[in-house]
Amino acid sequence: MSRLLVKPKVQAGLMQEITPESAGWTYVGFALHRLRPGETAGGEAGEKELCLVLVSGKAKISVGGEDFGELGERMTPFEGRPYAVYVPKGSSWQAEAATDLDLAVCSAPGGEGFKAKVIRPGTHPQMTRGKGTNTRYVTNIMPEDDGSAQSLLVVEVITPGGHTSSYPPHKHDEDNLPAESYLEETYYHRLNPPQGFAMQRVYTDDRSLDETMAVEDGDVTLVPKGYHPVAAIHGYDSYYLNVMAGPKRIWKFHNAREHEWLFTGV
Numbered sequence: 001m002s003r004l005l006v007k008p009k010v011q012a013g014l015m016q017e018i019t020p021e022s023a024g025w026t027y028v029g030f031a032l033h034r035l036r037p038g039e040t041a042g043g044e045a046g047e048k049e050l051c052l053v054l055v056s057g058k059a060k061i062s063v064g065g066e067d068f069g070e071l072g073e074r075m076t077p078f079e080g081r082p083y084a085v086y087v088p089k090g091s092s093w094q095a096e097a098a099t100d101l102d103l104a105v106c107s108a109p110g111g112e113g114f115k116a117k118v119i120r121p122g123t124h125p126q127m128t129r130g131k132g133t134n135t136r137y138v139t140n141i142m143p144e145d146d147g148s149a150q151s152l153l154v155v156e157v158i159t160p161g162g163h164t165s166s167y168p169p170h171k172h173d174e175d176n177l178p179a180e181s182y183l184e185e186t187y188y189h190r191l192n193p194p195q196g197f198a199m200q201r202v203y204t205d206d207r208s209l210d211e212t213m214a215v216e217d218g219d220v221t222l223v224p225k226g227y228h229p230v231a232a233i234h235g236y237d238s239y240y241l242n243v244m245a246g247p248k249r250i251w252k253f254h255n256a257r258e259h260e261w262l263f264t265g266v
């Protein structure tokens, strides 16, 4: 199995835990908690900043002793809109599931002067990106222009079955602004219905990295560098939650030259 593909080792509780150490990189972390009503999760941000994303279900959430009450709207990532909570560096957080809950904990190095906050549905409206079978639906949760974090970028994408996304292929693996930014990235994948699969390729121009993965419900893929397109197969819609971070909080990508012609049609 590809070293870039991380399968959940358990079916409840802490299902995924990617750290910079386990991924072999510097900035991005990702965890996924699956909780039953009444179960709790929590921790300390320490030197990191966090974005708690209610992938599905509702939870009571507090940050640094501030009670944000019961949050959440959707029972599946394929319907409704995301609630999220930003946890700044140095803060503790606590979540208690009010329903079945899938809670993502996205992390990256924190900074000074940022405040805990709820990111409500509609803060960043869903966008339709692409044309034809490259149409997908993108919702920013923490985009670069929100001014509210040190390094975290968080976005979720729904790709209908038979469509592609993160496509035409692009990369962001060189700290070379204004042409390109360096951002590590995780993909947390879900499928509807859940027995499906999707395909993701991660590859560089020189093909020294070239891995194509069949991703299943609950898998995480790691993108340390290179292009990273996704193809959702007929009958199975794809959802993924992206976490990106690097030395600068800017998403500036470089498109694969040989596929740039597609932009005239997609």
Ligand SMILES: O=C[C@H](O)[C@@H](O)[C@H](O)CC(=O)O
Binding pocket: 129, 136, 138, 155, 157, 165, 166, 167, 172, 185, 228, 242, 253
């Ligand atoms: O680099 C970002 C990620 O590849 C996705 O968020 C991607 O941009 C989503 C898309 O446009 O399909």
